[in-house]
Amino acid sequence: MMTEKRTALVVDDELPVRALLVRALTDVGFQCIESADGEDAWEQHQRAPFDVVVTDLKMPKMNGHKLCVELLGASTRPIVTVLTAVRHERLNQDLQQRGVDLIRHKPINFRTLARELRGLVDEQSSRRTSLPDADSGDSSGKPRSSASKPRQAKHNVGLLLHQTQMAEELAADISDESTACFATSSSEQLCHVLDRQRIDLLLIENNLGGFMTGLEIVERLNQQLIRPKVVLLSDLDDKTVQQADEIGVEIVAPVNTDRTELIAEVRRILRDTTEQDAFIPPLARHLVKDFGAIPPLPQLVVKLAGYLAMPINEIPLNELADDISTDSQATTDLLHITNCGRSMFEQTTSILQAVNLQGAQNTISQVMSMATMRAQSKVLNQWNEAHRQWYQKRSVIVAAAGSVFADKFEHCSPDTAYILGLVQDVGCLVMANKFGSRYDRIVKRVQEVGRCQLHQLELESFSIHHAHVxxxxxxxxxLPQSLVRTVVAHHDVDGEDHLPKSDASYLRVIRMAEAFANSMEMPHPYRNFQLSQFLSRYTDFSHDERMAICGEALQRARHLCEVFEFPVPDELELEDILQRSTVPT
Structure with a gap:
C-alpha cells in the first residue's frame, strides 16, 4: 500500500515503549532505528539523518529537551515529536515555541500516533519546495519555527513570486551554508511562515496575479509588526516606486532583472545586515497592533533612539540640538531637567548649551524617558492606585539600577541601559488593559508571594509574557532592533546565547536590575538569592564593592523618583533594602 519507505528514530530508555512504537511505525512504512539515550540518538542522526524522530524527555546522558534543541537546529531537520509522561504547560509552551511538531503524552495509542506521523511526512513531502533544510515546512505547509536557528548565525530569506517554479529555482540558487531560503506559493503561506520564524529578507513580486499586490502584502506585514528587508520586483513606474519608498522597501528592481544580478543583490543586502530581527510571538504582536491606548512615540524619539547606537564621540551635538528644538515638548522637558536644582543665574534657555551640559547620551535618554512616561500615562490612569504605584516605582528602579550596573559591571552605555529599564515592562500596561481583573490578580500575587515571578505567571495564564508584548x-x-531583541529575550533561559555580544551585556544588566527591583519590592529569601546569584558573577568585585554599587543604584532610583514625582523611599527603607539585598555569596 505504501511503497516509499521513510526513516524514523525512536528514542526512549524504556525498552517496552520502544518496541511497541517501532512495531506501529513499521506497519505504516517506516524503517526504524532505536536509541536508549539522547546522546546516542544525536550521533545517529548526524551519521544518517532521519525523516522523523520520536523522543522521550527524561533519559540518561542527554535529556530529550536538549536533543530536541539540537535536532531543531540541525541542517537536516527531521519532524520532531515528543512522547512523554510529563505534563507541564510551561514545558509544552517552550517546546512549541522552539518548533517541536508534535507533543503527545503517555499512555497513548501507538498505532494512532504512527498514522499521524506518516501523514505528516507524506504531507510535508507533497508541499516541500526547494528548501533543502530545516525550514521546509510542517504538516500545514508552514515552515517550522527557527527559534533555535540564531545559534547557527544563518540568514533567512523568503520568496513569493508569480511563477512558483521560478521561485523554487531561485531559492535553490540563493540557499547555501550561510543562508536558508524558502519559496512560498501564496500570501497566506507566507504569513504563516513569518508568524513562526524570523526572516531577514523578503523577495517578492508586485504583480502576483491574485487579489493582493506585493506592495499590499508588505504593507500588511508592517501592520502585523513584521518588518524584514524587502526586495520588490515590479514595473518601475513612479507611483509604485513612491509607494515602495513610503513603506520602507529596500530595493525596487525590474521584473526582468538578470537572475545572477538579483542573487548578487540579495547577498549584498544580507552581507550588510548586521542585526537579526527579534522573533515576537504572534499573540503579542496582535495585542499591540489592536491596542490604541498607548500613543505612538514622537518621530523625534525614534530618531534619537538611533543615536544611542553611535559611539559617543560621533554623535553630532549641533544636529542633536536642532532635532530637539523642533519638538516643543522635548525642548521643555530638556530645559526643565537641565535647570532643575540650578540657581537663577545658572539656568539656560539654550538647547545646545543644555545638550553640552547634559552630554549627548544623557540628553537622549532624558528626552526619551520623558516621552515614554508621557505615552504610558493615559493607560496608567486607568489602573488602580496600588498597581499604578507598583508599576511606576518598579520601572524607575529597574532603569536606575540598570544604568548603574551597565556602567560599573559591564562597562556599556548606562543611558541605553536606562532606556531599556524604562521600556522593558511597558507590556504590562497592554496586558492589564486587555486582560483586566485576570491580570490584576497576577500582579497582586506577585506582590504578596515572594517566590512568584511575574513573567512565569503570565506565561501560565496567557501563553505570552510582558517582555514579548x-x-x-x-x-x-x-525603535532600534538592538532594543527590541534585548527586551524580547530577557526572560528566555537561553536568550543570551542568541544575541550579539553587545546586546548580551545589556541583557545581563536588565536581568540583574529586575532582580534588584524584585528584591526591593519584597524581603524574601528567594528574591534575595536570585539577586545574589547575579551579583556573584562579577568576581572582580569584592562583596563590599558590590554593595557600594547597589547603594549607588538605590540613590539613583531615589533621584529619578523625585524627577518623575513618584513616591520616594525614605532613608531607613533604603538602608534596610540594601542590607537584605546584597548578602555575601
Whole structure:
C-alpha cells in the first residue's frame, strides 16, 4: 500500500515503549532505528539523518529537551515529536515555541500516533519546495519555527513570486551554508511562515496575479509588526516606486532583472545586515497592533533612539540640538531637567548649551524617558492606585539600577541601559488593559508571594509574557532592533546565547536590575538569592564593592523618583533594602 519507505528514530530508555512504537511505525512504512539515550540518538542522526524522530524527555546522558534543541537546529531537520509522561504547560509552551511538531503524552495509542506521523511526512513531502533544510515546512505547509536557528548565525530569506517554479529555482540558487531560503506559493503561506520564524529578507513580486499586490502584502506585514528587508520586483513606474519608498522597501528592481544580478543583490543586502530581527510571538504582536491606548512615540524619539547606537564621540551635538528644538515638548522637558536644582543665574534657555551640559547620551535618554512616561500615562490612569504605584516605582528602579550596573559591571552605555529599564515592562500596561481583573490578580500575587515571578505567571495564564508584548510595542514604535531583541529575550533561559555580544551585556544588566527591583519590592529569601546569584558573577568585585554599587543604584532610583514625582523611599527603607539585598555569596 505504501511503497516509499521513510526513516524514523525512536528514542526512549524504556525498552517496552520502544518496541511497541517501532512495531506501529513499521506497519505504516517506516524503517526504524532505536536509541536508549539522547546522546546516542544525536550521533545517529548526524551519521544518517532521519525523516522523523520520536523522543522521550527524561533519559540518561542527554535529556530529550536538549536533543530536541539540537535536532531543531540541525541542517537536516527531521519532524520532531515528543512522547512523554510529563505534563507541564510551561514545558509544552517552550517546546512549541522552539518548533517541536508534535507533543503527545503517555499512555497513548501507538498505532494512532504512527498514522499521524506518516501523514505528516507524506504531507510535508507533497508541499516541500526547494528548501533543502530545516525550514521546509510542517504538516500545514508552514515552515517550522527557527527559534533555535540564531545559534547557527544563518540568514533567512523568503520568496513569493508569480511563477512558483521560478521561485523554487531561485531559492535553490540563493540557499547555501550561510543562508536558508524558502519559496512560498501564496500570501497566506507566507504569513504563516513569518508568524513562526524570523526572516531577514523578503523577495517578492508586485504583480502576483491574485487579489493582493506585493506592495499590499508588505504593507500588511508592517501592520502585523513584521518588518524584514524587502526586495520588490515590479514595473518601475513612479507611483509604485513612491509607494515602495513610503513603506520602507529596500530595493525596487525590474521584473526582468538578470537572475545572477538579483542573487548578487540579495547577498549584498544580507552581507550588510548586521542585526537579526527579534522573533515576537504572534499573540503579542496582535495585542499591540489592536491596542490604541498607548500613543505612538514622537518621530523625534525614534530618531534619537538611533543615536544611542553611535559611539559617543560621533554623535553630532549641533544636529542633536536642532532635532530637539523642533519638538516643543522635548525642548521643555530638556530645559526643565537641565535647570532643575540650578540657581537663577545658572539656568539656560539654550538647547545646545543644555545638550553640552547634559552630554549627548544623557540628553537622549532624558528626552526619551520623558516621552515614554508621557505615552504610558493615559493607560496608567486607568489602573488602580496600588498597581499604578507598583508599576511606576518598579520601572524607575529597574532603569536606575540598570544604568548603574551597565556602567560599573559591564562597562556599556548606562543611558541605553536606562532606556531599556524604562521600556522593558511597558507590556504590562497592554496586558492589564486587555486582560483586566485576570491580570490584576497576577500582579497582586506577585506582590504578596515572594517566590512568584511575574513573567512565569503570565506565561501560565496567557501563553505570552510582558517582555514579548513590550518588544512588540517597541517594534510598533520603530525603535532600534538592538532594543527590541534585548527586551524580547530577557526572560528566555537561553536568550543570551542568541544575541550579539553587545546586546548580551545589556541583557545581563536588565536581568540583574529586575532582580534588584524584585528584591526591593519584597524581603524574601528567594528574591534575595536570585539577586545574589547575579551579583556573584562579577568576581572582580569584592562583596563590599558590590554593595557600594547597589547603594549607588538605590540613590539613583531615589533621584529619578523625585524627577518623575513618584513616591520616594525614605532613608531607613533604603538602608534596610540594601542590607537584605546584597548578602555575601
Amino acid at each position: 513590550s518588544a512588540a510595542l517597541l517594534q510598533k514604535w520603530n
